[in-house]
Amino acid sequence: MSAPASAALAAGVLARYGDELYHCASCNYCVDQVWPERGIARVCATFEHHAPSPAYSGRGYIEIARALAEGMELDLDTVAVRVNTCTDCGNCEVTCPIGLHPAAINRGLRTALYEAGAAPAAIATAVETITTRGNVRAAPAVIAERATGTGPRMRLYVGCHADEDGTALLGWLAAGGVEVSLVRDARACCGAALAELGAGRSATAWRDDARAAVDAGTVVLGYECLRHLQDGDAAGPQGLLGWLVAALDGGELTLALRRGVVPSPLHLLESCQLKPRPGRAAPAEEACARNLLERLGVPLANTGFPNRFRLCCGAGGGMPAVQPEAAARMAAARADAAGAVAAVTLDPRCARHFADAGRAVGSFAAWLVEHCELTATTGERA
Ligand code: SF4
Numbered sequence: 543m544s545a546p547a548s549a550a551l552a553a554g555v556l557a558r559y560g561d562e563l564y565h566c567a568s569c570n571y572c573v574d575q576v577w578p579e580r581g582i583a584r585v586c587a588t589f590e591h592h593a594p595s596p597a598y599s600g601r602g603y604i605e606i607a608r609a610l611a612e613g614m615e616l617d618l619d620t621v622a623v624r625v626n627t628c629t630d631c632g633n634c635e636v637t638c639p640i641g642l643h644p645a646a647i648n649r650g651l652r653t654a655l656y657e658a659g660a661a662p663a664a665i666a667t668a669v670e671t672i673t674t675r676g677n678v679r680a681a682p683a684v685i686a687e688r689a690t691g692t693g694p695r696m697r698l699y700v701g702c703h704a705d706e707d708g709t710a711l712l713g714w715l716a717a718g719g720v721e722v723s724l725v726r727d728a729r730a731c732c733g734a735a736l737a738e739l740g741a742g743r744s745a746t747a748w749r750d751d752a753r754a755a756v757d758a759g760t761v762v763l764g765y766e767c768l769r770h771l772q773d774g775d776a777a778g779p780q781g782l783l784g785w786l787v788a789a790l791d792g793g794e795l796t797l798a799l800r801r802g803v804v805p806s807p808l809h810l811l812e813s814c815q816l817k818p819r820p821g822r823a824a825p826a827e828e829a830c831a832r833n834l835l836e837r838l839g840v841p842l843a844n845t846g847f848p849n850r851f852r853l854c855c856g857a858g859g860g861m862p863a864v865q866p867e868a869a870a871r872m873a874a875a876r877a878d879a880a881g882a883v884a885a886v887t888l889d890p891r892c893a894r895h896f897a898d899a900g901r902a903v904g905s906f907a908a909w910l911v912e913h914c915e916l917t918a919t920t921g922e923r924a
């Protein structure tokens with residue numbers, strides 16, 4: 543690609559983050575910072591588990607964007623692989639001491655490359671799978687249409703990353719007296735997965751289609767889906783745990799450990815999707831998870847939860863498609879950090895990634911279904 547074309551490639555990134563490309567202090571905080579008092583034990587999963595080179599870090603991605611913006615002729619095949627070797631976890635942004643947005647800049651580059659037809663083959667294949675099958679998994683899930691009950695109502699959007707949780711939750715909620723109606727085709731992608739892969743135009747179109755069916759209060763299971771559908775709209779859909787805590791607070795439901803379940807310590811793994819991002823407040827799902835464990839008398843093993851700086855498990859961004867071995871190493875390291883304590887992750891997509899990597903880290907929703915009993919307190923619906 544010619545120098546002018548390279549500059550055009552970065553035009554969208556320049557328009558939004560142009561100033562930032564020249565403000566990086568090269569401090570390397572986003573590369574390999576360690577600060578025990580703040581819970582920072584390294585920062586970038588890509589740098590740690592793929593290649594120990596600053597080129598694979600927030601700082602490196604800013605430098606790539608600047609080089610492209612200045613018209614430097616880079617090998618775009620190399621650039622395309624590099625910008626897609628990122629989990630989009632956002633750690634570089636929460637650690638940057640001057641508030642730069644390397645993850646967002648890299649997302650912009652990824653989208654520009656995809657739209658220019660310069661994405662790696664693995665990304666193009668993943669996008670094609672989603673767009674031709676309607677969801678991120680080639681094998682569609684089978685989910686019952688509806689669960690009936692006489693207690694509170696829930697409108698549920700499952701999405702393509704959480705169909706196993708969705709199936710389990712439907713039975714659990716129905717047994718507890720909740721009436722659940724599914725929104726849209728429960729297997730349908732909302733476009734979040736397309737956005738992460740850089741297919742920006744399709745991601746926006748699919749999101750708009752999904753948002754037409756999702757109203758304020760709809761429960762969305764996957765957190766990348768929730769963020770994609772909220773897109774800065776505070777009155778948009780909500781997470782499962784927020785819905786559950788509100789129903790418990792409102793006296794519509796009770797929640798208790800099943801008979802015989804011993805309240806053993808549980809290690810909760812954070813979801814990168816629940817970090818605050820530029821222009822986006824994080825849903826309060828982590829606080830709700832803590833609240834639920836307190837109600838149940840289950841000790842939280844990782845008392846520093848939520849640690850905003852935890853390294854990603856490798857489920858995000860283009861990592862599983864472009865660098866599956868590095869993505870598996872990330873999952874192993876994240877699971878091992880829990881030690882011998884039982885661990886669950888808040889995000890159903892991460893749970894699936896752990897399973898793919900052979901690690902026994904299920905989802906928090908699945909843990910609730912297995913260990914807890916839900917009961918509607920009255921047959922009178924509000
Ligand atoms: S988003 Fe995460 S994986 Fe990507 S560069 Fe930043 S810290 Fe590294």
Ligand code: SF4
Pocket residue numbers: 565566567568569570571572573600601604637638639640641642644
């Ligand atoms: S992006 Fe921020 S944290 Fe990273 S090297 Fe530049 S100034 Fe430092």
